[in-house]
Every structure is written in C-alpha cells, then in structure tokens.
Amino acid sequence: MNHTVQTFFTPASTDCPPNYEMLKEEHEVAMLGAPHNPPPPTSTVIHIRSETSVPDHVVWSLFSTLFMNSRCLGFIAFAYSVKSRNRKMVGDLTGAQAYASTAKCLNVWALILGIIMTILLIIIPILILQAYQ
Incomplete structure (x- = not known):
C-alpha cells in the first residue's frame, strides 16, 4: 500500500x-x-408493442372461405380479416380489434352452418335410402 x-x-x-x-x-x-x-440507479425500459395481441383471423377466414362458405360468410369474414390486418399495420389497434371481432363472429357462424350442412348432407341420403328399402 x-x-x-x-x-x-x-x-x-x-x-x-x-x-x-x-x-x-x-x-x-x-x-x-x-x-x-x-x-x-439506472433502469432499462422495454416497450413491447401490443400489436401481437390483436389476432386478425386471416387463416381461419381463408379456411372458412375455401371449405365452409355457406351463405358467403367465409368470404365476408376474410374481407373483415384483411381490413383488421390493414388497421393493425397502420397502428389503429381499436379499429383492428373491431374488424377482428366481426371476422371472428362471422367465422364462428360459418363454422356452425358448415357443420350443420355437412351433417345434413350425410343424414338425409341415409334416410332416403332407408325409406326406399
């Protein structure tokens, strides 16, 4: 020292x-x-944008459009999904959530109607064939 x-x-x-x-x-x-x-004291602040929390349901809408497009609900849902994605890219999260909510509702109805139509298309021919025997 x-x-x-x-x-x-x-x-x-x-x-x-x-x-x-x-x-x-x-x-x-x-x-x-x-x-x-x-x-x-120093602190580190990480800003995580909440845009990932707004789903736009594009894939679900595309599936509804291609496979269960009863009453064109799948196509309309796809249009709303694209609008939701556009709003999200611009930064309007409120508008994106509104369009995504509408797309989700339309997708749910398209799915329900598609399942009902599929069940009816299976049951009705079976019932008709049993009636002729």
Missing part, C-alpha cells in the same frame, strides 16, 4: 500555512481514495 500524500492545497497556492483539518482531510483522501458515491 502506497502511503504517499497528495496535497491538494499547497501553502504556495493558498498564501497561508495548512492547518490540522486540511492535513487530516488530505490524509483521509489519500488513505481511502476518492469518495465512493454510489452510481445513480
């Missing part, structure tokens, strides 16, 4: 002899080093 004293106030620069407090302070600074002030 180096015990050299660094003098900050020399008698030549202050035009008066150093007193006891100044020498004591110089000795403490030399022994302890520079004053240890804790660094100011």
Whole structure:
C-alpha cells in the first residue's frame, strides 16, 4: 500500500500555512481514495408493442372461405380479416380489434352452418335410402 500524500492545497497556492483539518482531510483522501458515491440507479425500459395481441383471423377466414362458405360468410369474414390486418399495420389497434371481432363472429357462424350442412348432407341420403328399402 502506497502511503504517499497528495496535497491538494499547497501553502504556495493558498498564501497561508495548512492547518490540522486540511492535513487530516488530505490524509483521509489519500488513505481511502476518492469518495465512493454510489452510481445513480439506472433502469432499462422495454416497450413491447401490443400489436401481437390483436389476432386478425386471416387463416381461419381463408379456411372458412375455401371449405365452409355457406351463405358467403367465409368470404365476408376474410374481407373483415384483411381490413383488421390493414388497421393493425397502420397502428389503429381499436379499429383492428373491431374488424377482428366481426371476422371472428362471422367465422364462428360459418363454422356452425358448415357443420350443420355437412351433417345434413350425410343424414338425409341415409334416410332416403332407408325409406326406399
């Protein structure tokens, strides 16, 4: 450990002899080093855009359009899904949620009607064939 004293106030620069407090302070600074002030607290803020939380149901709407397009509900749902995706790209999350909600409702109805139509297309021919036997 180096015990050299660094003098900050020399008698030549202050035009008066150093007193006891100044020498004591110089000795403490030399022994302890520079004053240890804790660094100011820093924080990192990560902004996650909420655009990923708005589903646009494009894939579901495309499936409804291709396979269960009863009463053109799948096509209309696809149109609303595309509008929702466009609103999301522009940054209008409220409009995107409104269009996505409409697309979801139309997709649900297209799915329900598609399932009912499929069941009817299976049951009716079976009933007709049994009636002729």
